[in-house]
Amino acid sequence: xxxxxxxxxxGGGLAGFSMAQExxxxxxxxxxxxxxxxxxxxxxxxxxxEYLDGRQPADKLPFSDESWFTENNVTLVTDTxxxxxxxxxxxxxxxxxxxxxxxxxxxxxxxARSLPIPGGDLPGLRYLRTKADADALREVLVPGxxxxxxxxxxxxxxxxxxxxxxxxxxxxxxxxPIPGVAGMGETIALHLHKLHEAHGVHTLVAQTTAFxxxxxxxxxxxxxxxxxxxxxxxxDAVLVAIGIIPDIxxxxxxxxxxxxxxxVDESQRTSHPKVYAIxxxxxxxxxxxxxxxxxxxxxxxxxxxxxxxxxxxxxxLPVHPAPWMWTDRYGLHVEAVGTMRExxxxxxxxxxxxxxxxxxxxxxxxxxxxxxxxxxxAIRAIRRMIDRxxxxxxxxxxxxxxxLKKLAR
Amino acid sequence: MAEPIKVGAAGDIEDEEALIVPxxxxxxxxxIAVFFSDGKYYALNDTCSHEDASLGDGxxxxxxxxxxxxxxxxxxxxxxxxxxxxxxPVRTHKVEIRNDEIWLYVGVPADGQEG
Numbered sequence: 001x002x003x004x005x006x007x008x009x010x011g012g013g014l015a016g017f018s019m020a021q022e023x024x025x026x027x028x029x030x031x032x033x034x035x036x037x038x039x040x041x042x043x044x045x046x047x048x049x050e051y052l053d054g055r056q057p058a059d060k061l062p063f064s065d066e067s068w069f070t071e072n073n074v075t076l077v078t079d080t081x082x083x084x085x086x087x088x089x090x091x092x093x094x095x096x097x098x099x100x101x102x103x104x105x106x107x108x109x110x111x112a113r114s115l116p117i118p119g120g121d122l123p124g125l126r127y128l129r130t131k132a133d134a135d136a137l138r139e140v141l142v143p144g145x146x147x148x149x150x151x152x153x154x155x156x157x158x159x160x161x162x163x164x165x166x167x168x169x170x171x172x173x174x175x176x177p178i179p180g181v182a183g184m185g186e187t188i189a190l191h192l193h194k195l196h197e198a199h200g201v202h203t204l205v206a207q208t209t210a211f212x213x214x215x216x217x218x219x220x221x222x223x224x225x226x227x228x229x230x231x232x233x234x235x236d237a238v239l240v241a242i243g244i245i246p247d248i249x250x251x252x253x254x255x256x257x258x259x260x261x262x263x264v265d266e267s268q269r270t271s272h273p274k275v276y277a278i279x280x281x282x283x284x285x286x287x288x289x290x291x292x293x294x295x296x297x298x299x300x301x302x303x304x305x306x307x308x309x310x311x312x313x314x315x316x317l318p319v320h321p322a323p324w325m326w327t328d329r330y331g332l333h334v335e336a337v338g339t340m341r342e343x344x345x346x347x348x349x350x351x352x353x354x355x356x357x358x359x360x361x362x363x364x365x366x367x368x369x370x371x372x373x374x375x376x377x378a379i380r381a382i383r384r385m386i387d388r389x390x391x392x393x394x395x396x397x398x399x400x401x402x403x404l405k406k407l408a409r
Numbered sequence: 410m411a412e413p414i415k416v417g418a419a420g421d422i423e424d425e426e427a428l429i430v431p432x433x434x435x436x437x438x439x440x441i442a443v444f445f446s447d448g449k450y451y452a453l454n455d456t457c458s459h460e461d462a463s464l465g466d467g468x469x470x471x472x473x474x475x476x477x478x479x480x481x482x483x484x485x486x487x488x489x490x491x492x493x494x495x496x497x498p499v500r501t502h503k504v505e506i507r508n509d510e511i512w513l514y515v516g517v518p519a520d521g522q523e524g
Contacts, residue, residue, distance in 0.1 A: 018493060043494055045479075050460070064496050299480065302493055326479065333478055376477035380468040405425065405468075 003313060004103040004274075005030045008091050010081045010250065012036030014043065014298060015279025016107035017063050018305030024072045026313055032074045033099060035091070038130065039078040040066065045298055047134040048158040049328050053166060054138070061131060081108075086254040089274060105308060106251055106262060106270070106277040110244035110296075115150065119211030124218065126239045128155055140237040143167035148220045148235035150208050152179040152193070154327045156241035160201045161329035171202040171233050173222060183325065184371035185340040185358045187348050191373070195330050206230065211238060244296065246281040259283065261294040267311030268304055276312065278304040297325040322369075322386040324379070335379040338369030338386045349400045356400070365391040381408040413505065413512040416443055421511065422450075427465035427474075428511075429455055435515045441502055443513060444469055444485055451485035452502035452513055458483075459495040486519065 007023070009016045012034045020032050034041065042061040050056040069076050080094040084104055091099040112127035114120050126137055140147055141163045149156045149163075152174035160172045180189035196203050206222035209230065213219070218238045223230030248262055257263040257271035261283030268276045279301040284292035295301075303320045310317050322338045340360050349357040357372040359382060366389065370382040381404035385392055388408075396402045414435065422428050422445035430441040440455035442465030449472070455465050457476040464483065468475040472485045481495030488501040503514035 014493070021493075056460075063493060068496070324480065377466070377468050380475065 003028070003030065004101075006100055006102050007032050007105065007312070008089075008099050008101040008103075009034045009105040009107055010084070010091070011107035011109055011279070012038065012041035012076065013107060013109045013279060013301070014041075014063075015109070015301040015305045016105065017041040018302040019105060019107065019278060019309050020072070020074050020305075021063075022306045022309035023312065024074070026309055026315065028309070028313055032072075033077055033101075034074060035077045035079055035081050035093065035099070037078065037080045037094075039076065041076075042131060044129075045326075047131065048128060048155050049162060051131075052134050052138055052141070052159065053162045058131070081250060084250055084254055084275075086272060086275075103274045103276070103312065106275065106281060107279045107305070108247040108250060108281055110246040110280045112240065113243045113245050115208060115211075115240055115242065117208065117210050119213075122211050122213065122218075124213065124238075125211060126237055128159065128239060128241060129244070137237075137239065141166040141168045145169070145237065146171070146235040147237050147239060148173060148218065148233050149239045149241055150174075150220070151241040151243070152176070152196070152203070153241065153243065154180075154183075154325075156239070157192070157196070157329050158327060159239060159241065160196055161199070164199055164201050165330075169202075170200075171204060171220075171235065172196055173204045173206055173208055173220065173233065175205065175207045177205050182341050184334070184336050185346055185360060185369075187346060187355045187358045188334070188371040188373065191355050192329065192332075192334065195332075199330050204233070244280065246294065248281050251275075251277065251281070257285070259285075259291060263291070266307075267317055268308035269311060276308045278308050295323065297323065299324050322383050324383065332373050333376065334371065334373050335376055336369065336371040337379050337383045338367065340369045340371060342368050344368050347394070347398050349398065351400065357404075359392075359397060361394070361397075365394065367392065378404045381405045384408040413503075413514045415510050416513045417511045419506055419509045419511060425469040427467075427469060429463065429465045430513060435513070437515050439500075440465070441513065441515065442474075443504060443511060444474060446485065447471060449485075450504040450506060450511060451519065452504045453483065453485065453488055454500040454502075456499070457481060457495060458490060458497040458499050464499065488519075 040062045046056050083092040089101045112129045146169040148171045152172050160170050164170045178190050210221040220233040251262040262277035262281050263285040264277050264282045270277050280296050283294040324337045326335045344360045347359045357378050359370040360368040367385045372378045385408050392407045427442045427444045432440050435441050442455040444451040459481045462478040467477045475482045479494050482491040488498040501519035503517040505512045
């Protein structure tokens with residue numbers, strides 16, 4: 001293989017920026033161009049938390065300031081890619097210009113999913129994906145305003161916490177009684193979900209069936225609305241937070257292999273030998289043809305960019321630790337590692353009668369995953385157990401007086 | 410700032426643990442975390458350069474510390490930010506063991522560092 005001279009990264013989110021950073025760290029000397037309609041790459045997790053509530057100023061959102069791009073000879077083009085020629089790899093931009101490339105990285109991320117229900121396309125409905133979305137949402141997070149949030153997943157739960165703290169009235173609607181079980185296990189997920197009501201958020205276990213506008217307000221009909229035995233919520237604003245749809249149209253137009261995501265091998269390479277896909281859009285196809293899940297978490301995005309950088313340079317692929325995520329709500333910092341989806345035995349440590357750490361053990365005692373509230377080092381200890389195949393002593397694992405870091409040695 | 414301050418005795422800090430010297434005690438604009446890992450001592454400004462979190466409470470392994478909140482990693486030797494979400498280094502301070510006592514040179518970069 002030859003190392004490219006001209007690399008175009010389509011998308012300046014975490015994955016795209018991480019790849020550019022990693023390429024320079026690894027000594028790549030070719031030209032790097034990042035194309036993104038939003039310009040300077042910035043971090044998205046604060047958009048539902050500290051940036052949304054105003055604690056974090058806008059100038060702290062970018063990963064680096066413009067001087068980094070100059071110093072590292074990375075060209076930032078504020079534009080939208082409209083097409084990539086699969087034969088020449090020429091990249092066409094909305095402005096009408098084109099960029100030459102001898103390898104291309106797709107890091108296009110996704111956009112917020114809308115609800116396919118009557119009124120689901122109302123222009124006033126809000127979504128949260130970009131800085132501009134957060135800026136607009138912040139205006140309704142004030143006393144006297146009522147925000148209805150559809151979806152009590154990570155984004156919905158974080159915004160509910162931020163909004164009620166800012167003095168707004170909040171109704172959080174989700175058809176699932178305990179959201180987050182797949183990511184955090186039932187014990188931690190249930191405890192966290194109960195915090196919504198404890199902090200004054202109204203929670204509604206219901207299916208949203210229609211949106212409408214009435215007298216300058218939004219009406220959210222749930223379970224069919226009042227005429228069909230359901231009810232309605234009247235709010236000043238509605239946030240739809242039910243996940244993302246990966247932006248894969250460029251890959252589709254290029255004829256790349258797809259299956260609810262752009263299929264990549266373990267080096268993030270797509271079915272086109274000179275095109276990589278990283279971040280939210282990428283889905284691993286194993287050597288035997290079976291498909292992995294499309295990861296949408298922060299750290300997996302940065303890892304995928306690092307892997308693609310190594311692959312592009314023909315270097316050994318980095319070995320990444322077990323997948324990890326965090327979420328913040330009501331002043332609590334929650335982390336999870338590994339997987340909590342698989343059937344296993346849940347070992348829970350309590351702190352003052354409240355679940356603090358939940359660890360999922362496989363039948364043979366191996367650690368599958370864990371979730372913790374304000375227990376970052378516990379999660380890092382569990383991560384080490386997973387990565388090194390350490391089987392912890394079952395009784396010590398459950399004993400809150402035993403330091404997990406010592407168990408991980 | 411050349412006068413070192415005594416912050417403890419050797420053995421006060423367990424392996425892969427840290428001791429926090431409050432800003433007031435250090436006479437510095439941030440708390441200072443003094444780390445002990447793999448038989449060596451290090452000191453860094455305690456506050457993560459990404460967000461308000463204590464590196465002394467972080468995950469210490471080898472010559473790195475990982476922020477307990479968002480997992481930004483820093484070199485204990487140089488203070489360099491090793492991965493996102495941190496982009497900026499944290500300041501190092503020189504630590505010396507004399508007569509089994511831990512002495513911290515507040516504001517003096519660790520050997521070989523420009524601070």
